[in-house]
Amino acid sequence: MRIPWLLTVLGVSVLLNIALAAMWFLSMIDRGHWASDVDSTFRYLRAERAQLVSMRAHFCPGNATPDRAALLLWESSTRPPEDMSEPYDKDGLLWLRDAGVKLDSGGRLMGICPYMTWQSLERPNSADLDSAGEACPLEPLC
Numbered sequence: 001m002r003i004p005w006l007l008t009v010l011g012v013s014v015l016l017n018i019a020l021a022a023m024w025f026l027s028m029i030d031r032g033h034w035a036s037d038v039d040s041t042f043r044y045l046r047a048e049r050a051q052l053v054s055m056r057a058h059f060c061p062g063n064a065t066p067d068r069a070a071l072l073l074w075e076s077s078t079r080p081p082e083d084m085s086e087p088y089d090k091d092g093l094l095w096l097r098d099a100g101v102k103l104d105s106g107g108r109l110m111g112i113c114p115y116m117t118w119q120s121l122e123r124p125n126s127a128d129l130d131s132a133g134e135a136c137p138l139e140p141l142c
């Protein structure tokens with residue numbers, strides 16, 4: 001009479017231990033994924049800030065409001081050889097790798113919209129995402 005009860009307790013104990021191990025394993029996978037996301041975000045932020053520092057060091061001493069041609073020339077001269085991205089216009093901004101540049105009607109620089117600044121706004125809705133040039137808080141170049 002005692003043996004079936006003992007087998008039941010042992011079976012439940014084994015099943016609970018397997019469930020606990022599975023939960024621990026999934027928790028470790030989740031933590032690793034989270035750490036990877038955080039690391040890639042900080043790598044992206046460092047690249048973005050390095051680009052802005054380089055842009056400011058180049059333009060601020062002489063020409064605080066460069067035109068489109070000067071920006072494109074600077075971007076092509078500073079792009080790493082392994083980077084295959086090209087500047088493009090989207091949502092009212094000229095995107096130079098990690099920063100969107102707002103130009104006035106004459107093609108002169110008005111301000112910079114860093115991508116991570118734009119993405120870190122409180123959950124912009126899809127309508128705002130299509131008009132980043134109007135909704136992004138611009139930073140001055142100098």
